[in-house]
Amino acid sequence: MITPITFLLLLLFGFGVYWVIKYKKYSEALLSVAVVGGVISLIWGMALVEDNDPEGWLVGSIMLTAGLGVVTSIGIALRKQDSTNK
Numbered sequence: 677m678i679t680p681i682t683f684l685l686l687l688l689f690g691f692g693v694y695w696v697i698k699y700k701k702y703s704e705a706l707l708s709v710a711v712v713g714g715v716i717s718l719i720w721g722m723a724l725v726e727d728n729d730p731e732g733w734l735v736g737s738i739m740l741t742a743g744l745g746v747v748t749s750i751g752i753a754l755r756k757q758d759s760t761n762k
Contacts, residue, residue: 717743
């Protein structure tokens, strides 16, 4: 079941991805919020997947994928930023 908090987290992920794509700016505040959101999404997604509810599997797998994508893209962005600063 998609709860309002789940919907809000997905909205925040969408806004973060839009901001990074449109403005190509990585502020420390945005990165820290995205890291915390990605980790929360990973943990929450694992908890939803552990339930035997089929709808929980769907939402949990979406949240796991979103969390992994956010954390991975932040790592790539930070690595590129470090290589351009050298």
